[in-house]
Amino acid sequence: xxxxxxxxALVLCLILSLVQIVVPIAGAQRGxxxxxxxARPTARAQFFLVALAFACLVFSMLTSDFSVxxxxxxxxxxxxxxxxxxxxxxxxxxxxxxxxxxxxxxxxAVSVFSKALPEAMVARVLGxxxxxxxxxxxxxxxxxxxxxxxxxxxLDGQDLNPLLQDPGMVAHPPMxxxxxxxxxxxxxxxxxALIGGDLDAAWARWSxxxxxxxxxxxTIGICLGSAWAYYTLGWGGWWFWDPVENASFMPWxxxxxxxxxxxxxxxxxxxxxxxxxxxxxxxxxxxxxxxxVRSGVLTSVHAFASDPRRGVFILIFLVVVxxxxxxxxxxRAPKVGLGGKFKLVSRESMLLGNNVLFAAAAGSVLLGxxxxxxxxxxxxxxxxxxxPYFDTVFVPLMAPAxxxxxxxxxxxxxxxxxxxxxxRLQWAAxxxxxxxxAITAIKGNFSVFVAFGLALAAWIVITAGVNLWGRVRPVxxxxxSLTKRLGSQSRSYYGMLFAHxxxxxxxxxxxxxxxxxxxxxxxxxxxxTVAIGPYTFRFNGVTEGMGPNYRYQxxxxxxxxxxxxxxxxxxxxxxxxxxxNPMTNAAIDTGLVxxxxxxxxxxxxxxxxxxxxxxxxxxxxxxxxxxxxAFGGVxxxxxxxxxxxQRKAARSVLVSDASLVGAVGGxxxx
Amino acid sequence: xxxxxxxxxxxxGGIAGLALVVGLVLNAFRSNLVFFFTPSQIxxxxxxxxxxxxxxxxxxxxxxxxxxxxxxxxxxxxxxTVPVRYTGILPDLFKEGKGVVAEGQLDAAGEFHASxxxxxxxxxxxxxxxxxxxxxxxxxxxxxxKSLVTDNGGRAQ
Numbered sequence: 001x002x003x004x005x006x007x008x009a010l011v012l013c014l015i016l017s018l019v020q021i022v023v024p025i026a027g028a029q030r031g032x033x034x035x036x037x038x039a040r041p042t043a044r045a046q047f048f049l050v051a052l053a054f055a056c057l058v059f060s061m062l063t064s065d066f067s068v069x070x071x072x073x074x075x076x077x078x079x080x081x082x083x084x085x086x087x088x089x090x091x092x093x094x095x096x097x098x099x100x101x102x103x104x105x106x107x108x109a110v111s112v113f114s115k116a117l118p119e120a121m122v123a124r125v126l127g128x129x130x131x132x133x134x135x136x137x138x139x140x141x142x143x144x145x146x147x148x149x150x151x152x153x154x155l156d157g158q159d160l161n162p163l164l165q166d167p168g169m170v171a172h173p174p175m176x177x178x179x180x181x182x183x184x185x186x187x188x189x190x191x192x193a194l195i196g197g198d199l200d201a202a203w204a205r206w207s208x209x210x211x212x213x214x215x216x217x218x219t220i221g222i223c224l225g226s227a228w229a230y231y232t233l234g235w236g237g238w239w240f241w242d243p244v245e246n247a248s249f250m251p252w253x254x255x256x257x258x259x260x261x262x263x264x265x266x267x268x269x270x271x272x273x274x275x276x277x278x279x280x281x282x283x284x285x286x287x288x289x290x291x292x293v294r295s296g297v298l299t300s301v302h303a304f305a306s307d308p309r310r311g312v313f314i315l316i317f318l319v320v321v322x323x324x325x326x327x328x329x330x331x332r333a334p335k336v337g338l339g340g341k342f343k344l345v346s347r348e349s350m351l352l353g354n355n356v357l358f359a360a361a362a363g364s365v366l367l368g369x370x371x372x373x374x375x376x377x378x379x380x381x382x383x384x385x386x387x388p389y390f391d392t393v394f395v396p397l398m399a400p401a402x403x404x405x406x407x408x409x410x411x412x413x414x415x416x417x418x419x420x421x422x423x424r425l426q427w428a429a430x431x432x433x434x435x436x437x438a439i440t441a442i443k444g445n446f447s448v449f450v451a452f453g454l455a456l457a458a459w460i461v462i463t464a465g466v467n468l469w470g471r472v473r474p475v476x477x478x479x480x481s482l483t484k485r486l487g488s489q490s491r492s493y494y495g496m497l498f499a500h501x502x503x504x505x506x507x508x509x510x511x512x513x514x515x516x517x518x519x520x521x522x523x524x525x526x527x528x529t530v531a532i533g534p535y536t537f538r539f540n541g542v543t544e545g546m547g548p549n550y551r552y553q554x555x556x557x558x559x560x561x562x563x564x565x566x567x568x569x570x571x572x573x574x575x576x577x578x579x580x581n582p583m584t585n586a587a588i589d590t591g592l593v594x595x596x597x598x599x600x601x602x603x604x605x606x607x608x609x610x611x612x613x614x615x616x617x618x619x620x621x622x623x624x625x626x627x628x629x630a631f632g633g634v635x636x637x638x639x640x641x642x643x644x645x646q647r648k649a650a651r652s653v654l655v656s657d658a659s660l661v662g663a664v665g666g667x668x669x670x
Numbered sequence: 671x672x673x674x675x676x677x678x679x680x681x682x683g684g685i686a687g688l689a690l691v692v693g694l695v696l697n698a699f700r701s702n703l704v705f706f707f708t709p710s711q712i713x714x715x716x717x718x719x720x721x722x723x724x725x726x727x728x729x730x731x732x733x734x735x736x737x738x739x740x741x742x743x744x745x746x747x748x749x750x751t752v753p754v755r756y757t758g759i760l761p762d763l764f765k766e767g768k769g770v771v772a773e774g775q776l777d778a779a780g781e782f783h784a785s786x787x788x789x790x791x792x793x794x795x796x797x798x799x800x801x802x803x804x805x806x807x808x809x810x811x812x813x814x815x816k817s818l819v820t821d822n823g824g825r826a827q
Contacts, residue, residue, distance in 0.1 A: 234762070344680075356687070364695045371699075382706040382799055384724060386773070389702035393695050521758045523738040582762040601739075601759035610739055610759050 003147040006056030013049040014137045020130030024123035036123035040111040043126050047104035054101045067153035070146040076159035076578050078549040086170040087160045092294045093146035100136045102181040124192035135317045143310045159578035168228035176221030180286035182214020187283035190276040194332040204265035215255045216633030223626035234584030234599045236614045241390040246369040247289035250362045254282040257358035272336050284322045343415040350408035357401040364393045402456045406463035432459035453511030460504040492639035499632025506625025512618035525608035532615045536560040550574040555600050573600045595619050708803035713750040726771040726799030747807030756784040769800030
């Protein structure tokens with residue numbers, strides 16, 4: 001009964017999405033205020049219906065209703081309750097439903113926080129989002145229905161993949177999807193602007209916070225995924241350039257470019273066409289990412305052959321969305337105009353450089369991810385593109401971007417003077433290079449890679465300091481105190497600084513791990529020791545026991561420094577009862593400047609095991625850097641200028657409804 | 671600079687930059703492609719010596735030998751076999767009689783030195799390369815057994 005209610009809710013939602021596409025957009029074209037006003041209620045009703053469907057699936061999961069095929073495939077009786085909830089998005093069908101839930105959530109958010117926007121714009125934005133929602137509803141109802149029944153019902157489910165039974169994995173997909181789907185707002189704004197034909201600084205100001213929110217969620221999502229891989233997969237890596245990871249990284253790169261391009265559009269009215277294009281690409285890559293990961297095409301392109309409906313639907317949908325929006329772009333973009341002029345040395349050109357580098361990076365990831373799939377689909381043989389390709393491409397693409405990151409924020413808009421920049425930055429450059437060399441020298445083993453990476457990180461930190469000091473330094477005749485001047489800088493400015501410092505932390509993390517990590521795979525018997533730097537690891541054997549839905553073998557490894565046991569680490573090997581898959585749970589001792597990482601390999605004798613003993617300097621800085629970037633995003637969104645706009649809008653709504661209708665008419669005529 | 675020559679400068683600079691990036695990416699791409707070969711192709715000397723590639727198939731039952739973290743095993747596509755050597759800890763799902771993919775280089779003696787051994791998340795799931803190798807291998811076996819039948823038939827007549 002409950003699953004049928006969920007199904008019914010989705011069907012009703014499908015009808016609503018059709019209404020939401022047709023009526024408001026037609027209203028906006030014809031200047032009909034009543035039709036345009038349909039956008040908000042339909043968006044909210046869609047959210048309600050999808051939330052209802054989602055709740056039905058959660059209910060079926062929690063009650064272990066194995067007559068629902070999806071529940072039988074992703075859950076089991078013994079699965080702990082928090083993972084039963086996580087199992088809702090643990091498989092293909094449920095995760096697409098989660099995607100849809102997020103989409104309707106974003107639609108509702110737009111309908112609430114858009115009082116300052118012209119009604120015609122709101123109508124078009126929600127209409128475009130309604131179209132995306134229609135696509136996903138059709139996809140769910142036609143090819144991936146999570147409410148499909150299994151007759152006869154299974155006695156027990158096949159359980160959630162043990163790799164996903166982890167707190168990090170509970171949060172990772174929702175965060176990632178919030179990011180993916182968040183770009184649909186920027187996309188809808190771009191398409192709405194193309195349809196409406198007016199794209200100005202106000203447009204950029206509206207779509208900017210949405211993009212930043214989406215980017216923040218995506219950053220956190222990727223960060224969680226990377227941290228999860230580090231402690232769950234049991235071999236100490238944090239990024240593998242796996243297609244699944246690339247699928248989330250491409251929209252991130254494009255979204256980063258979009259965020260910076262929007263800054264130019266808002267402040268200077270420039271890059272309009274380019275911004276619109278980036279918005280289209282960022283969302284297209286989000287769609288591609290969702291489908292790449294969830295359609296099974298990565299496991300085998302021949303999965304499409306076993307269920308061609310899914311593959312064909314996805315291809316058609318991608319063609320309609322990407323082809324349609326690019327077609328609209330080609331048709332309407334000439335009307336948008338290029339925006340303000342700028343000189344070769346200016347903040348605009350630095351940001352353009354950033355944009356091109358990020359777009360090129362996204363393109364190179366796309367090539368490395370899709371090319372093997374194409375070859376395989378065409379029957380031209382199997383190849384793989386591994387980490388060496390991405391490493392070779394990324395260092396030369398990102399190094400100039402990191403350099404620009406130091407210069408750009410200090411450079412003036414429109415036209416800057418090169419000699420002035422040189423004066424302001426020569427010290428920073430010198431100190432950065434010295435810092436890079438000095439730290440590698442202290443470490444003992446010199447490496448060009450490490451010196452270069454650390455110099456770039458130092459460059460970002462020092463130029464951020466120069467930037468801030470330039471804004472707040474005491475000027476003769478100005479008596480405002482330093483703290484006051486610090487306080488008067490905008491939150492979005494601090495957000496930018498903080499995010500850039502996050503990048504510096506990230507670069508330090510990567511550089512130190514790549515440069516100085518120690519990985520030992522050793523065979524250890526009772527009492528055997530292995531030494532890495534100042535740490536000695538002693539193996540004390542393995543004990544066995546039972547967890548809630550798995551059996552475990554738990555090792556005990558003492559860490560000694562100066563002959564004293566400072567801590568005991570307990571890596572585990574788990575065998576889950578239903579799926580029988582062995583799982584390695586590493587024991588990690590986290591520290592600010594180093595992680596100690598121990599995981600069990602296999603039993604090779606009565607009491608002896610192979611053991612991974614790793615020393616990972618500064619690895620947590622990688623994720624700390626990501627979180628700092630995300631926090632920078634949060635700061636930028638909380639900037640007062642966005643809130644003032646909301647308040648102003650709220651007041652104008654209160655003043656009179658008649659004036660609103662007048663404004664609506666005006667907006668639609670434009 | 672005149673506006674027109676400046677625009678030209680921008681365009682030429684942009685194209686040069688783009689060409690540089692594309693060249694860099696494609697070059698890195700070409701030199702880092704990892705091709706895949708089946709044990710039969712290796713036996714036929716189709717695989718390169720001294721360049722990394724992937725081999726896939728099934729781990730032969732009883733072929734696994736360990737000396738500490740040095741591991742030897744044999745991979746087959748049911749027609750031909752290739753000996754593999756690896757130093758390190760094998761993935762959780764590595765098992766005799768199951769699918770496996772190894773990446774590494776072939777030495778002059780015909781032994782494969784794996785730098786990485788892959789066995790994927792799910793034990794019911796066969797790595798695509800391994801599945802491909804076994805499929806091809808079986809096709810060869812089928813053809814062989816058929817031609818044997820026809821040979822026998824010929825002799826009987």
